[in-house]
Amino acid sequence: MYKRSRLVRVRGPDGRYTFGAMGEAEVVSARGKGSGGRGFTSGAGETELQLQRRRIVDRRKQLLYEMKEVRRTRALQRAARKRHGGANGQGIATVAVVGYTNAGKSTLVSALSNSDLYSDDRLFATVDPKVRSVILPSGRKVLFSDTVGFISDLPVQLVEAFHATLEEVVEADLLVHVLDSSAPNLDEHRETVLQVLKQIGVSEEKLQTMVEVWNKIDLEEEMGADERLGDGEDKVLGCLSGAEDDDVASDCDDNNEDAVSEISQGDNESIGDEQSDYSDGWLLSEDEDETLNEMGWKTPNDQQSMVSKEGTKTENSSHSQLLSVPHVKTSAIIGVGLQELLELIDSKLKSQNVVERNIIDRKWRPPRTEETDMTVEQ
Ligand SMILES: Nc1nc2c(ncn2[C@@H]2O[C@H](COP(=O)(O)OP(=O)(O)OP(=O)(O)O)[C@@H](O)[C@H]2O)c(=O)[nH]1
Numbered sequence: 001m002y003k004r005s006r007l008v009r010v011r012g013p014d015g016r017y018t019f020g021a022m023g024e025a026e027v028v029s030a031r032g033k034g035s036g037g038r039g040f041t042s043g044a045g046e047t048e049l050q051l052q053r054r055r056i057v058d059r060r061k062q063l064l065y066e067m068k069e070v071r072r073t074r075a076l077q078r079a080a081r082k083r084h085g086g087a088n089g090q091g092i093a094t095v096a097v098v099g100y101t102n103a104g105k106s107t108l109v110s111a112l113s114n115s116d117l118y119s120d121d122r123l124f125a126t127v128d129p130k131v132r133s134v135i136l137p138s139g140r141k142v143l144f145s146d147t148v149g150f151i152s153d154l155p156v157q158l159v160e161a162f163h164a165t166l167e168e169v170v171e172a173d174l175l176v177h178v179l180d181s182s183a184p185n186l187d188e189h190r191e192t193v194l195q196v197l198k199q200i201g202v203s204e205e206k207l208q209t210m211v212e213v214w215n216k217i218d219l220e221e222e223m224g225a226d227e228r229l230g231d232g233e234d235k236v237l238g239c240l241s242g243a244e245d246d247d248v249a250s251d252c253d254d255n256n257e258d259a260v261s262e263i264s265q266g267d268n269e270s271i272g273d274e275q276s277d278y279s280d281g282w283l284l285s286e287d288e289d290e291t292l293n294e295m296g297w298k299t300p301n302d303q304q305s306m307v308s309k310e311g312t313k314t315e316n317s318s319h320s321q322l323l324s325v326p327h328v329k330t331s332a333i334i335g336v337g338l339q340e341l342l343e344l345i346d347s348k349l350k351s352q353n354v355v356e357r358n359i360i361d362r363k364w365r366p367p368r369t370e371e372t373d374m375t376v377e378q
C-alpha cells in the first residue's frame with residue numbers, strides 16, 4: 001500500500017520519465033507488449049502506472065488470502081492444544097512472550113526451551129510466531145509463543161499484517177513482557193507495548209497478571225545509559241513513529257525527496273488519483289478502518305478517542321505500571337534469571353488455575369434453599 005501510493009511519474013537521472021525509482025516509462029498494451037515509450041499506443045491498454053498498481057493490488061489480495069489461511073490454521077492448532085489435556089485434564093497453558101522489537105524475546109525463548117529461534121540485532125527479526133514447549137520446575141508442560149516485536153505507532157497496515165501473530169497473544173494464558181533493560185527509553189517501550197496490547201483486545205486482567213522481565217542485564221553493568229541505542233536504530237524508529245525531530249525526519253525522507261521535487265507540473269494527469277493520497281495517506285487508506293472493525297479491533301482513531309475519553313483511567317493504570325519494578329531480571333545470552341522466571345510463571349499459572357476452579361465451583365453450586373438446608377441438617 002505504501003508503494004502503491006508512491007507510484008508517481010518522475011524524471012529519472014537520464015532525463016527520461018520513470019515510475020518511482022525503478023519503473024520504466026513504457027506504455028504497455030493489454031497484451032503486455034511494450035510500445036517502446038515513443039508515445040504510440042496500440043489500442044486500449046494499460047499504462048505502466050496502471051500495470052504497477054494492478055500488480056500491487058493483486059499481490060495484496062494474495063497476501064491477505066494467505067494471512068486468512070494462516071489465521072485459520074492457527075485457530076485450529078490452538079483449539080487442538082486446548083483439547084489435549086495437560087496434567088489434570090485441562091489444555092496445555094500457553095505463555096506469549098511480548099515486547100518491543102529487539103528486546104530479546106526470541107533469544108529468551110530459545111534459552112528457556114533449549115532450542116534455537118532466529119534472533120538478530122535488527123528490527124522485526126521475528127515476523128512469525130514460533131511455539132516452543134518448556135517444562136516448568138513443577139513438571140508442568142507449557143508452550144511459549146515467541147511473537148513479533150512492537151514498535152511505537154504501529155501503522156495500521158502492519159497491525160493488520162501481524163493480526164495472526166497477535167491473536168496468539170490475545171489467546172495466551174499468561175503474558176511475559178520482555179524489556180531491554182539497557183534501552184534508554186525503556187518507559188516509552190513499555191508504554192508502547194501496553195498500548196498495542198490494549199489495542200488488540202488483551203483484557204485488563206491479563207495485563208495485571210503479566211510478568212515483566214528486564215532482559216540484557218549483562219549490558220547494564222557494561223555500559224552507561226547514554227550510549228545504549230545505535231544511531232541507525234533510533235532513526236528507523238523515528239521514521240516509523242513519525243518523529244518530528246528535524247534530523248530524523250530529513251533522514252526518513254531522503255529517499256523520497258528527490259522524487260517529490262522532480263515531479264513536474266505536466267505530470268499531474270498521470271498521477272491522477274494518486275495525488276490525493278501521496279502524502280502519508282497510505283496509513284489510513286481505503287477500507288482499513290472497516291477491516292479492523294470487522295476483526296473487532298480498535299482502529300487508531302478509536303484508540304485516540306478511547307485515550308481521550310478514558311484519559312484519567314488510562315493514565316492511572318499506566319502510571320502504576322510505570323512505577324512497578326521488574327518481576328525478574330534476566331540475561332538471555334548468559335542465562336541469568338531463567339530459573340527464577342520459570343518459577344514465577346509456574347506460580348502465576350498455578351494461582352490462575354485456583355481462581356478458575358473457584359469460579360467453576362461457584363458456578364455449579366446449587367442455589368441454597370430451605371429444602372437443601374434441611375436435607376443437610378438431617
Ligand atoms: N547482551 C545481550 N544481548 C541480548 C540479550 N538477549 C538478546 N540479545 C541480543 O539482542 C538482539 C535481539 O534479540 P532478539 O532475540 O532477536 O530480539 P527480539 O525481541 O526477538 O526481536 P524482534 O523479533 O525483532 O522483535 C540479538 O542480537 C541478541 O543477540 C541479552 O540478554 N544480553
Ligand SMILES: [Mg+2]
Nearest residue numbers: 105106125126
Ligand atoms: Mg524475535
